[in-house]
Amino acid sequence: MELAVSDLACARGGVPVLEGVNFTLAGGEALLLRGPNGIGKTTLLRTLAGLQPALAGSVSVPPEAMAYAAHADGLKATLSVAENLRFWARIFGTSGIDAALEGFNLVELADRQAHNLSAGQKRRLGLARLLVTGRPIWVLDEPTVSLDLASVALFGDAVRRHLDGGGAALIATHIDLGFTARELDVTAFRAAPRRLDAFDEAFA
């Protein structure tokens, strides 16, 4: 499955941030989104994941083919680690959480309630959720925040396995993830400054 993004424009808070975004992402490939703070990486990922409408352009793959993981880990605080994963597996119609527990070093934490996890452990659980979605395209926003070096390596391994299985990953990150991948600096797509709901004197 190839993700093709064509002439996409997206806005945040009524202000266009990126326009004319073009790229493709094939199965087996990762693409790292680069660019300075505030340029619009999160906005682009949210738009691709279907959390907000695009201003213009097209995306060849529906949001249902994507698993989105953002700053908030989306965890159920009172459920245990294993219960969280089983919950998401049911939501996504998959079964089996062992690979997710093992892949993110969560086996010993399986019975701990999510609200008792450390920040890095919560992030590991949020990322382990990707493995139970069964979705081919991972859309990840700063996935390594709060992770120690060992956990960043676990994450890199999980991405590599996903790519080896024919999946794809689009990752906004400021750090070196320990694997080589194509990079796209979205600064090239910065939108011209204007507001969408600009005051129109003709109707005043």
Ligand SMILES: Nc1ncnc2c1ncn2[C@@H]1O[C@H](COP(=O)(O)OP(=O)(O)OP(=O)(O)O)[C@@H](O)[C@H]1O
């Ligand atoms: N609710 C909002 N209303 C107005 N502007 C917003 C809103 N949310 C975000 N923005 C602005 O939209 C722009 C794009 O933000 P976005 O979070 O997409 O950037 P980013 O590239 O992901 O940044 P970072 O690297 O810091 O995570 C920023 O200038 C930000 O201040």
